[in-house]
Amino acid sequence: MYSTGWVGMGFSKDGFMVGSSAMVGWMGKTGLPHIKQFSLGGKTPTQVVADRGFLVSSDHGAHTVLVQQAKIYLAFQLRFTEPLKQQNVLLAFGPAIPVNYRLSEHQDKTSIKFDFTTGSSSSGSSFPEGLKRTHGALNLFAWGVLLPIGAIVARYCRRWDPLWFYLHAGIQFVGFILGLAGIVAGVSLYNKIQANVPAHRGLGIFVLVLGILQILAFFLRPKKDSKYRKFWNWYHHWVGRLALFFAAINIVLGIKVGGAGNSWKIGYGFNLAILLITIITLEVLLWTRWKNNSSSTTTY
Structure with a gap:
């Protein structure tokens, strides 16, 4: 001292x-x-x-x-x-x-x-600290790892039909359940300590609402030949991306307001870097394949 x-x-x-x-x-x-x-x-x-x-x-x-x-x-x-x-x-x-x-x-x-x-x-009781770690770990793994992987599968693995669909649906369902469990832990933690984190709570509620809308959209999916299918696709893709974007922001915010150590910051930063590198690489390969397919079908 x-x-x-x-x-x-x-x-x-x-x-x-x-x-x-x-x-x-x-x-x-x-x-x-x-x-x-x-x-x-x-x-x-x-x-x-x-x-x-x-x-x-x-x-x-x-x-x-x-x-x-x-x-x-x-x-x-x-x-x-x-x-x-x-x-x-x-x-x-x-x-x-x-x-x-x-x-x-x-x-x-x-x-x-x-x-x-x-x-x-x-x-003193370690219950709040343990609950805080549980809340952070569940949401980081769900919204920061599983759900982005599920989105990657949906965009870049469509050549393996219908395997990509079952993988996408299964991963997203598991991720949502784990994320929901993390949110329940967060609500319990808030009731216990009454933390003053309005931005983190607000973003969490917003992301949860977007996640619920995605689940509902799955059950309301029109058939492939429906004239409404393209609008559903647009909605599903962009609401999902929006949810993952704000979830990433909220994870960073949660690490900050929760006073997490450097291991959390480094771990999530490394995870985010791997995801971004993977997405950029796969996106380049996807556009290259589209360009090659377009060139091969062009007639002169």
């Missing part, structure tokens, strides 16, 4: 940061100690507000911040309406001294459940 940053101890009703209150202390540049309560209304700096929160101080004179051997120690007294038993406690520290009582993003954090009756503690 660094002596030039801040340390904080938060009290949470549900074990999560948003909605909790924290006592934060740091040593100022002039050597004067500072300790303030912060209301953690969200995950952005503007939503972390000083001198707000549900904690009640018993005596401001009892609050102190001490730096010793490059470590910051924080001490304070609070009043509660009844004796504490088990309490969700958040611990975090940041590397920078707050400016105008604006906290920098924490460098590390953890949560524990402290039993004040016995003095023992246990690690």
Whole structure:
């Protein structure tokens, strides 16, 4: 822990940061100690507000911040309406001294459940983190891997009729089911942590609607000799492409707002690069074949 940053101890009703209150202390540049309560209304700096929160101080004179051997120690007294038993406690520290009582993003954090009756503690629940990974992994694999592969099969493998159709339909169906499971995990995660990610949620809903429309279109597909078939083809192709395009954007956005590590970024970036290289290569081959077929059928 660094002596030039801040340390904080938060009290949470549900074990999560948003909605909790924290006592934060740091040593100022002039050597004067500072300790303030912060209301953690969200995950952005503007939503972390000083001198707000549900904690009640018993005596401001009892609050102190001490730096010793490059470590910051924080001490304070609070009043509660009844004796504490088990309490969700958040611990975090940041590397920078707050400016105008604006906290920098924490460098590390953890949560524990402290039993004040016995003095023992246990690690906070890992359920939300596991659910977040499940949500991300399912949607990345479904919308970022399987469904693009199914679309590639439909465009570039039509020479192998009707195999391409069964492969396309099967891959897209499995991909949609996995994506739907990922969305269910996302809804459960949102209900658990109430994350403030309107863009990610909005794009997710939009992509889901497009996916449902594609499933419905499959069952409403006109026959090949129908005069409406060309319009259905146009609709099916472009709605599918639109869904995959916005799904890719939302995956990137989800990796960012979810605070995923570099392994997620590198992994999806590598996957996206492989897909793009494959599509470009197959598209060039397809146009070359069309051009050759057109030249061979031209009469003079």
